Amino acid sequence: MAKAKIRIKDIAEQAGVSVGTVDRVLHNRGEVAEETKKKILEIANKNNYQPNLIARALTSKKTCVFATLLPTPSEEDIFWKRPLNGISDAESELEQFQIKVEKFFFEHYNESDFIKQTEDILKLKPSGVVFPPIFKKESLDFIEKLEEQGIPYVFLESKIKECNYLAYVGSDGYHSGRVAANVVDYSTPANGDILIINLAKNLENVHHLNKRTQGFLSYFMDHGRNTGLKINIEIPTSKSALIKEKLDDILSKNQNIKAIYITGSKVYKIAEYLLRNQLDDITLVGFDPIEQNIKNLNKGSINYLIGQHPYQQGFKAVKKLFEHVMLHQEINRDEILPVDIINRESYKLYQA
Template identity: 70%
Template sequence: MVKIRIKDIAEQAGVSVGTVDRVLHNRGEVAEETRNKILGIAKANNYQPNLIARALTSKKQCIFASLLPTPTEDDIFWQSPLNGISDAVSELEQFQVKVSKFFFDHFNEQDFIQQTEAILALNPAGVVFSPIFSKESLEFTQKLEKKGIPYVFIESKIDQSNYLAYVGSDGFCGGRVAANLIDFGIPENGDILIINLAKNLENVLRLNERTQGFLSYFIDKGKNQGLKISVEISVSEAEIIKEKLDSVLANNKNIKAIFVTGSKVYKIARYLINSNISDIITVGFDPIEQNIKYLKQGSISFIIDQHPHQQGFMAIKKLFEHVLLNHEISKDEYLPIDIISQESIQLYKAF
């Protein structure tokens, strides 16, 4: 079937191309009889507008906003999704897509709130963010919805919100994968230490999901019958970690494995090396440079990768397809979970 063009519709309707363009794109005044005639011809011929061409010829900038924790040496994980966002913008440069990047202190809810207010004042065409703080993030989504601004979650999601899409791993499943790895490697009576490096854990969505998934594995099918000891360390300085873990390990001599729910597993690995402890299996998330270093040394047993670069990249592409191309968007885009070991790290290629 030959695809009909605006020029063909104009010829059939006996009007100018400009008149057809105004009707199809709802711009300017056109007589009702002429409008109905043009729309009838378009419908009869199954006219589909070339949305990509329209986006290319548009002179108007499309400004999205991103909101992520500030990448720091201590929290370098967030550089990867930020790089993914930048790569997506570079690919979409011809479409006049821009992203205003906002950052907040990973441990400061008030700073997060201030940045959300700045984004709302900007009134962007769409927002990409990670809902690290459950309560504050839910309040932000409600304000975005009130203004009609679509938003895409990365890294974790809030199910009770009306989000456009989520791109990331399944946190609950990631916790179960970690449990499965540990279950194979320790005695059935060995105890397991779960470490959350976070302040106000109840409000940190992704760490809770992973912890719940981890524990559910042992309830459902795990062979290990040892204690599951959970520790929250609100400050990640080496001295604080040492003080806390010295106490925990002194009081629990049977710990055979450590599960770190976030990307700072290297801080625990460093403690183990400095304490001359080499017989504990350690599992955490994200192949950042510091984690890879200790994986190669053997003080980290496994790293679970959740593809943060791809999360940032795909999130911007989804906003672009929804806002500029009016495409239907798949709501949940779950990325695969990769397990990286000392033996496979040389084959691993990160962005």
């Protein structure tokens, strides 16, 4: 039979002192005679006393403020609604512990707006921060200031390995790229060319897309069956007119393109182009079962999507901050979530 946990009341009885005296010693509050203090600590250590941290957090009257920074979940960037929903649900669950989450947003792929929002977060002086390090250079500047102030931070969506981050929750971007490559490899003629599209400007600074591109290309360098060209292009915005211009040009020059890989979630933008131009012989693979992508998956203009559990990323990231800041628990630093290969038959089973 497991030994019953010792309580403060039990320690007080064994030491012959009041519960209040034991509480002051264990929580280092107020003056207690050295001999009494020693006796109490010896009894606590002997019985492996563990404080009820959850009860302590429940009785705390101090509000703990966390900050989150995400791209604005607009119609164009609807993917970000899912981690935001996870963050909001975690906040609701932790409301009883006086946890408040201040949510900040920046325009996706706008470095200047990202910097402005990080400045506002630093003024807030939160107890912890959750954010995706989309812009590597600007994220490193933000991280340096967080670390100067002793503010723990949790990454989602992607991570910068060389940082002293508290935790990361998300998929492995490099491995996700390799998974996508495997799907493309077996859905494309062995001699067909493959087009890689990054819907972003300054790809080298857009951390997660860069990792997915590297992983995708590494697969074919290692053991891919496809021997066709791997053509990598960058389209700085997702405006339909610019996409049409770029794809009209590249497809007219490379008529052997048999697959297109999109490193982000705006796969539907390319699917719409393929539909309009009746290019149904090109395999299209990208990320995230957002509403627009599912619609095109059902039409057959998208063949496969890679799912990466964005809701869980947001929910678990906030919970990790709570466990570290309020419960002083040791945190599992890297929680790598699985990626899922989704097609028109399986998307209804996918749990975001």
